[in-house]
Amino acid sequence: MWTRLPSSALRLTGPDRVDFAQGQMTNDLRGAPTPGLVAACFLNVRGQIEFFARVYKRSGDVYLHLGAGQAPALAERLRRYIIFDQVELGDLSADLRTIHIWREADCPGWNPAGGDAQEFELAGAAVLGGRVNRTGGAGVDLHFLARQEEAVLGALTGAEVPLSELHAARIRAGIPDVDADGFAGTLIPEIGLDVGGPLPAISYRKGCYVGQEIMARLEARGQARYGLARLRGEALPERAEVTREGRVVGQSGAHAGGLSLARLRRELVPGDRVEVGGVPATVEALTPLPADV
Numbered sequence: 045m046w047t048r049l050p051s052s053a054l055r056l057t058g059p060d061r062v063d064f065a066q067g068q069m070t071n072d073l074r075g076a077p078t079p080g081l082v083a084a085c086f087l088n089v090r091g092q093i094e095f096f097a098r099v100y101k102r103s104g105d106v107y108l109h110l111g112a113g114q115a116p117a118l119a120e121r122l123r124r125y126i127i128f129d130q131v132e133l134g135d136l137s138a139d140l141r142t143i144h145i146w147r148e149a150d151c152p153g154w155n156p157a158g159g160d161a162q163e164f165e166l167a168g169a170a171v172l173g174g175r176v177n178r179t180g181g182a183g184v185d186l187h188f189l190a191r192q193e194e195a196v197l198g199a200l201t202g203a204e205v206p207l208s209e210l211h212a213a214r215i216r217a218g219i220p221d222v223d224a225d226g227f228a229g230t231l232i233p234e235i236g237l238d239v240g241g242p243l244p245a246i247s248y249r250k251g252c253y254v255g256q257e258i259m260a261r262l263e264a265r266g267q268a269r270y271g272l273a274r275l276r277g278e279a280l281p282e283r284a285e286v287t288r289e290g291r292v293v294g295q296s297g298a299h300a301g302g303l304s305l306a307r308l309r310r311e312l313v314p315g316d317r318v319e320v321g322g323v324p325a326t327v328e329a330l331t332p333l334p335a336d337v
Contacts, residue, residue: 045146045202047210049185052115052137054122056106060129065106068122069099070232070259072250076101079161081174083245085222085232086118091258092229094121096222096237096245098174098185100161107172109142109187111223125254141190144178144210145200151184152199167192167199177243178210180217180332212300216333218242220272225297225305226283233262234307236272242330270294273308275318277325280304284321288312296320303328 056065066074071084079102086095095118100107110118115135122133145151151173153164160175169192174185188196211224220236220243222228227235237245248263262268275286275296286294286306294308304320308327312318316327 045150045205046186046200047144047146047205047207049142049144050112050207051140051142052110052112053135053140053142053187054108054110054115054119055134055136056108056131057104057134058129058131060131061106062101064122064126064129064131065099065108066250067253068125069097069253070246070250070255071099071244072247073099073101073106075247075250077159077161078103079159079163079172081161081176083237083243085237085245086121087232087253087255087258089255091231091255091262093222093232093235093237094118094228096228098176100172100174102161102163102172107136107187109174109185111221114223139190140187141193141196142185142187143197143200144176145184145186145202146179146181146205146210146213148175148182148184150200150202151186152201154184156182167195169196171196177217178219179213180219208300211298212303215274215298215300215303215305218272218274218305218330218332220305221298226295227297227307230270230307231262231268232259233268234270234272236330241272267310269309270307271310272330273306273312274328274330275304275306275320275325276302276328277304277320277323278302280323280325281321286318286320286325288316288318293318303333 069084071082172187297305
């Protein structure tokens with residue numbers, strides 16, 4: 045099975061590309077292999093998430109895979125920090141396409157025993173693959189030129205699955221999506237992106253970056269006031285306030301299959317009743333659910 049991913053993309057080139065990106069993002073790109081892949085956030089000075097990206101380190105560039113429409117704003121933000129750095133930015137959004145293949149074993153040309161980022165040829169096209177868990181198991185994000193889309197898609201086995209089913213699978217698996225869930229403006233430990241979370245996107249030992257001081261304080265304190273949880277309920281509003289007894293206790297993300305992910309206050313426990321935009325829901329533990337639930 046495979047699914048088209050609405051995406052945008054930036055490419056960083058120049059001799060300072062890795063060091064420049066390292067000083068902007070929360071994860072350790074410098075420590076990644078070449079080719080390599082890390083999930084990372086770009087924060088504001090208050091430590092709040094502005095952008096989430098999967099960042100590929102390659103021999104000639106740094107490639108940032110972003111949600112649809114995100115590239116221009118991130119490029120504008122990055123350019124503000126280019127002073128003496130020898131780095132150039134390019135927006136590749138119009139030229140590239142991305143799909144997610146749900147199981148890495150189903151990706152032609154991919155080596156399941158290889159690294160998290162692999163470059164190979166598929167149907168005569170040069171493609172970039174990244175090992176990404178979007179559904180509860182290892183799959184492959186496959187990036188390729190738009191003009192080669194027909195050839196690449198023709199080489200795939202299995203059926204195309206709509207994006208709504210991919211979101212349903214990731215919510216069952218407890219995997220956040222900053223863009224789809226509307227979690228920009230939150231803190232990394234609040235939505236499952238911390239070390240040990242379902243989608244680690246930070247290193248506390250990598251060195252300086254924008255927002256690092258706030259992250260260091262949160263690490264020293266040991267626990268954020270909010271955490272990622274799952275809600276069960278019918279037709280729950282998306283990106284809505286979550287309340288309990290009239291008090292705001294969090295915010296909901298995307299909704300699919302009777303489930304939503306949510307940023308909730310940590311004192312809430314599985315079984316607690318809440319309301320999402322006025323619609324009743326029940327708090328669940330963030331443990332993966334069987335695919336047939």
